[in-house]
Amino acid sequence: MRIEKAILVFWKDWREIRRNWQIILPIVIVPLMISVVLPILLTVISGLAVTEGDSFSEFLPLIENLPNNIQMQFAGFTDQQVMIYVMAVYFFAPFFLIIPLMTSSVIASDSFAGEKERRTIEALLATPISDGELFFGKMLVSFIPSMLITVVSFMVYTIVFDVVAISLFNGMLLLPNLDWILMIFGLAPTIALASIGLTIIISAKVKGFREAQQISVILLIPILSLVFGQVTGAIIFGPIIILTLIGLFVVLDFVVFRIGLMLFKREEILTKLA
Amino acid sequence: MTPIIKANELTKTFGSYIAVNHLTFEVREGEVLGLLGPNGAGKTTTIRMLACLISPSEGSAIVAGNKIGENPLVVRQTVGILTETPSLYERLTALENMDFFAKAYNLLDDHKRSERIKELLIFFSLWERRNDKVVTFSKGMKQKLAIARALVHKPPILLLDEPTAGLDPESSKEVRDLMKTLSQQEKYTILLCTHHLKDAEKLCNRVMIINKGKSVITGTLDELRNKINGQIIIQVALKKINSKMVEAAKKVDGVKRVDVDKPASMLKILVNDAELTTPLIVKNIVDSKGLVLSVNVLRPSLEEVYLKLIKEDSK
Numbered sequence: 087m088r089i090e091k092a093i094l095v096f097w098k099d100w101r102e103i104r105r106n107w108q109i110i111l112p113i114v115i116v117p118l119m120i121s122v123v124l125p126i127l128l129t130v131i132s133g134l135a136v137t138e139g140d141s142f143s144e145f146l147p148l149i150e151n152l153p154n155n156i157q158m159q160f161a162g163f164t165d166q167q168v169m170i171y172v173m174a175v176y177f178f179a180p181f182f183l184i185i186p187l188m189t190s191s192v193i194a195s196d197s198f199a200g201e202k203e204r205r206t207i208e209a210l211l212a213t214p215i216s217d218g219e220l221f222f223g224k225m226l227v228s229f230i231p232s233m234l235i236t237v238v239s240f241m242v243y244t245i246v247f248d249v250v251a252i253s254l255f256n257g258m259l260l261l262p263n264l265d266w267i268l269m270i271f272g273l274a275p276t277i278a279l280a281s282i283g284l285t286i287i288i289s290a291k292v293k294g295f296r297e298a299q300q301i302s303v304i305l306l307i308p309i310l311s312l313v314f315g316q317v318t319g320a321i322i323f324g325p326i327i328i329l330t331l332i333g334l335f336v337v338l339d340f341v342v343f344r345i346g347l348m349l350f351k352r353e354e355i356l357t358k359l360a
Numbered sequence: 361m362t363p364i365i366k367a368n369e370l371t372k373t374f375g376s377y378i379a380v381n382h383l384t385f386e387v388r389e390g391e392v393l394g395l396l397g398p399n400g401a402g403k404t405t406t407i408r409m410l411a412c413l414i415s416p417s418e419g420s421a422i423v424a425g426n427k428i429g430e431n432p433l434v435v436r437q438t439v440g441i442l443t444e445t446p447s448l449y450e451r452l453t454a455l456e457n458m459d460f461f462a463k464a465y466n467l468l469d470d471h472k473r474s475e476r477i478k479e480l481l482i483f484f485s486l487w488e489r490r491n492d493k494v495v496t497f498s499k500g501m502k503q504k505l506a507i508a509r510a511l512v513h514k515p516p517i518l519l520l521d522e523p524t525a526g527l528d529p530e531s532s533k534e535v536r537d538l539m540k541t542l543s544q545q546e547k548y549t550i551l552l553c554t555h556h557l558k559d560a561e562k563l564c565n566r567v568m569i570i571n572k573g574k575s576v577i578t579g580t581l582d583e584l585r586n587k588i589n590g591q592i593i594i595q596v597a598l599k600k601i602n603s604k605m606v607e608a609a610k611k612v613d614g615v616k617r618v619d620v621d622k623p624a625s626m627l628k629i630l631v632n633d634a635e636l637t638t639p640l641i642v643k644n645i646v647d648s649k650g651l652v653l654s655v656n657v658l659r660p661s662l663e664e665v666y667l668k669l670i671k672e673d674s675k
C-alpha cells in the first residue's frame with residue numbers, strides 16, 4: 087500500500103465533490119439545521135412556552151421519564167432552564183449523530199456509486215493504482231470531510247448553547263461535557279465508518295448515486311431508535327451507554343469493511359456496470 | 361519483428377456466455393493491428409483483458425514481457441488505454457484530469473510532469489482550454505483529451521477502443537492523422553478497435569477480424585483480399601462505345617469478363633491482375649479507335665472483404 091496513491095485519489099475525489107452541489111447542499115444544510123437552527127428554535131419556543139404556561143405541561147412527562155440522578159441535576163432550575171438543559175444536553179444528542187452518518191454516506195455514495203454511474207471508473211481502474219489504495223483513498227474522502235463537519239458542527243452547537251446559557255443560567259456553561267466529548271470523538275467516527283462501509287456494499291450492487299443514497303437511509307433506523315429510546319426514558323445517554331455503542335459500532339465497522347473490501351474488486355466493479 | 365503482445369488462447373466467459381473464445385494472436389513491435397468485428401464480437405473484452413482490467417477465464421497473454429494477471433500494476437504501467445467511453449472527470453478541468461492521471465501513472469517529478477502535460481495538450485490543440493472543465497468540452501475534444509491521457513506516461517503500447525466513434529468527419533480525420541503520426545513518428549505499437557473500415561484501411565499494417573469471440577482471419581490487407589478471391593475491376597470511360605472496342609478488350613490475356621455500361625459510356629473489365637492487363641487493354645481499345653477519357657482500377661475495399669468474411673463465418 088502506497089499511502090501517497092491513496093492520498094492522490096482522496097484529493098481527486100475531494101475536488102470533484104466540492105464542485106457538486108448535489109453533495110455540498112445536503113452536507114452543509116443538515117448540520118446547519120441541527121447545530122444552529124434547532125438550538126435557536128428551542129430557545130425561542132421555550133421562552134414562549136414558559137410565558138404561556140400550558141405547553142410546558144406537555145413537556146413534563148418527558149422529564150419525569152428521566153432517571154433520578156439526572157433530575158437532580160436541575161433541581162432549583164426554572165421551567166425554561168429545565169427545558170433547555172434537557173434538550174441541549176440529552177435529547178438532541180442522538181440527533182447529532184445524524185451528521186456523521188449522513189455526510190459520510192452522501193460522500194461515499196458519490197465516490198463509489200457515482201463514479202461507476204458517470205463511467206469514469208474504467209480509466210481509474212486502468213491506472214497502476216492497486217485495489218487497496220483506491221479503496222483507502224475513497225474511504226478517506228468519505229471519512230475526513232464528514233468528521234470535520236461533525237466536529238465543526240459540535241463546536242457551533244456548543245457555542246450557540248453556551249451563549250444562550252450565559253444569560254439564562256447565570257454564567258453556567260452547558261457544554262461540552264464528558265458525554266458529548268465521547269460521543270463526538272468516539273461514537274461519531276465509528277458511526278461514520280459503519281455508514282461508509284455499508285454504502286460501499288450498497289454501491290457495489292446498485293447502478294448509481296441516487297439509489298445508493300436511498301438505500302443508505304436504512305442507517306437512520308438505529309439512530310432514530312436512539313432518539314425514541316431517550317424520549318421514552320428507556321435509553322439515557324451517559325458514558326456507559328456511549329461506550330457500549332462505540333463497542334457495538336466497532337464490531338459493525340469490522341464486519342462491513344470486510345464485506346466491502348471483498349466486493350471492491352476491479353473486475354466486479356467494471357463488469358457489473360449496469 | 362518481435363511480438364510485444366502475445367495472446368494465447370485468450371478466453372472470457374460471462375456466466376455461460378463466451379464473449380472471447382480462445383483467441384491467439386500477436387502484435388508486433390511498432391505495428392498497428394486493427395481489431396475488427398461486429399457489435400458484441402468481443403473487441404472491448406479483449407482490450408480489457410490485455411489492460412488487466414478483467415482477468416481471462418482461460419488462456420493468457422504476455423504484454424511487453426509481463427504475463428497479465430501476474431503483475432497487473434506493471435502491465436497497466438506499460439499500456440495506455442483509450443476506453444470505449446472517454447471516462448474523464450467532467451467536474452475537473454483538462455489540466456486537473458491530466459495531472460491526476462499523470463501522477464497515477466507515476467510521473468512524480470513536478471517539472472517533468474507539467475512539461476509532458478503541456479506538450480500533449482498543445483499537440484492536441486487543447487492548451488487554450490486547459491483550465492475549462494471537461495463538461496464544457498465537445499465530444500471530439502473529450503476524445504482527444506482521453507487519447508492524450510492514454511499517452512501521458514509514454515507507454516510503448518496503445519490500446520485504442522474506437523477512437524473515432526461518434527466524431528464528425530473533420531475530427532475523425534484529425535484523430536486518424538494523429539494515430540498515423542503516433543505510429544510512424546513516435547513508434548508506438550497500437551492495437552486499434554474500430555468499426556470504421558476506412559480508418560483501418562488507412563492505418564493498419566495488419567488486421568484481425570473477430571466474430572462472436574473467435575478469430576475469423578488475420579493478415580495484411582492484401583492477404584485478406586486474396587483470401588476472398590477479390591476481383592479487380594478496371595473501369596474505362598470512353599467518348600463512345602462500339603462492339604469493336606469490347607472485342608478488343610476481351611482479346612487481352614487475363615480478362616475474365618467485360619460488362620458494358622451504356623448510360624455511363626463505360627466498360628467494366630474484370631481481371632485478376634491489374635498491373636499486367638491495364639496497359640494492354642488501353643492499348644487495344646485505342647488501336648480500335650476508342651477515345652479513352654479515364655481509366656480507373658477498383659480493388660475490393662476492406663469493407664467488401666469484411667462483409668464477405670463475416671457473412672461466410674456466420675453461416
Ligand SMILES: Nc1ncnc2c1ncn2[C@@H]1O[C@H](COP(=O)(O)OP(=O)(O)OP(=O)(O)O)[C@@H](O)[C@H]1O
Binds near residue numbers: 356397401403
Ligand atoms: N460485464 C459483462 N457481463 C456480461 N456480458 C458481457 C459483459 N461485457 C461484455 N459482455 C458480452 O460480451 C460480448 C462481447 O462484448 P464486447 O463489449 O467485448 O464487444 P465489442 O466487440 O466491443 O462490441 P462493440 O463493437 O459493440 O463495442 C457481448 O455479447 C456482451 O454482451
Ligand SMILES: [Mg+2]
Binds near residue numbers: 403405
Ligand atoms: Mg466495444
